[in-house]
Amino acid sequence: MITIKQAQNASYWRDLNPGLHICGLARANDAMLPESTDDVSNIYHPQCRQGGEKDDLFAGFDFSALSDRFWDEGYFLLHDLLPRDLLAGLRDAIERLVAKGLPPAMIYLYDEAWQVFAVLRPLLTHFLGDKIALLPHFWAWHVDPRDQGRGWPPHRDYQGESAIGDDMLISLSLWVPLSDATPENGCMYVLPRSFERWYDFPVIKPQDVELQDVRALPAGPGAVMGWRQDVYHWGSRASRHASFPRISLSLEFQNAAFDPLGDPLLDLETPPSFHDRLLLIARQFEKYRHMQKMNDDILALSRAILAD
Template identity: 45%
Template sequence: MTETALPSAGRPAPDLARNLAREDFWRGMFPELTIRGRLAGTFRVRALRNEPAMRAAQRMRLEGYFQEHDEELADLAGRLSRAIERCVARKIPPVFVFLFDEAWAVFYRQHPLLEMFLGAGYQVLPDFWAWHVDPGAGEAGWRPHRDKGRRALAADGSPLSLTMWVPLTEASPLNGCMYILPANRDPVYGTADEAVQRIDFPAVRALPGLPGDFFIWNQAVLHWGAQSSPFAERPRMSMALEFQRGDIAPFNEPLLGTMPLLSFENRLRLVAKQILQYAHMYPLSPEMQALAGQVLGGEPPAVGADAAPA
């Protein structure tokens, strides 16, 4: 997973920090979004079409990633980007939008595509984030890295785990879009030398995107978020969620199931987990980290009893 090292959300007011763990606070502040609401009951996955699916499989096999477009994502992206703007204005980390059904629906719509790569019974990993990259504040992306490296590849080179990254606003070279070194242009991809970056710079590929686009890459490819420019017209907002095969040992725990419909309490605990596990890459205020620790109470999220969406 990739993104900015400098968070836009700063130190929250003490009363706000106390409110973040209350479901009624979120329902009142974001009445246009749902928490196990009407979206959960009407959720639809995107149909898998033969030609795009074949092209995606070919690109994944050769380059380690692909890009597609889903028109219905554009509406979800608009609602979520407005919510992130409201969060940032109140110094709330954007990752809290994962409390809402709409954030999960962005990813669950691609269920048939994920199942094609990872098999029936694939699992949602407890690894996600949402970002607001502000060019006016000089924010930049995380440095080149691999999400899990070669351990995320099967012996035949097929992916054991995937990252899905979704731009909620336009992502361009000016406001810090993603960059990737395609697998077939990376001399150390999938090898024991993968920690030594040998970048053929002409092979580096920019990944600009618009709302409605989504990117999926295997977790061994080298990628990064770019430095934004002060000439960018607006911030870049985005989200990412990770997935793995269900028939292998967990890359992180607890595994969440396939398209789980999580309770508010479990979503809150998972958000707290993200704040703590990504503190080395996206440091937040001591108050926010303390709140995350209090929410978890020293125990991992318990998600086994939650239901899957209809």
């Protein structure tokens, strides 16, 4: 296990994944380094910057059809949307983290993990309006078939109000697979709102769900899945016969015109500094320990980071 001194050293993480960047910098011996690391507001790849090529992802896109299904079933799944080269680098980096005994959520130390979601601004704007805030709620998974890995159990991301009627969204979760997510290795499952509306009572526990209403949502790299934060969903357990792990990222957003649903709210266009990323990640371990089995050493490290 790494020490707190190593964890607080950005160079340690750059050397671990030299193909990725932290605040615009690659590993220390990179020949093309910016002169200053103080400004992290413009570190994104050109296709991920405001007004860049990211809008081309949605050229000719039928947002109306997407909205119809979203408001009916509570979720959407778009295939082959994101650039696969960016995703492949993140997938390989998570494999390196896991091989070192480090949690996949450490991937959010790297710029590229934030870039994935920056390219989706047109999608976020469509559902949440122009005032978008990143919630300080995120996670990354490496669901390993070799040790009976599983995604998170059935839950809703937010227990309060996540929409007003059927035309104004308050908050939205996005989930991005970095590897193929299949029923064998633990893909996502949802209870569509169109089915839950038929129920005589709100679903509180898995036993409340009619099994025939459950929908499996296999997806591959390049896909983006999004859901209202009141949608009941979960990740399944991987079969030991699956040939590869399910690796994925998730981040949450809100319409900033409403009261904050988390603290601090973050700016999609200006990613946190390295130090702030480390603190945010450390908070996730305590926050989600009821959802995810946590290594005692990782919990101790996160507490040390927060206390330092």
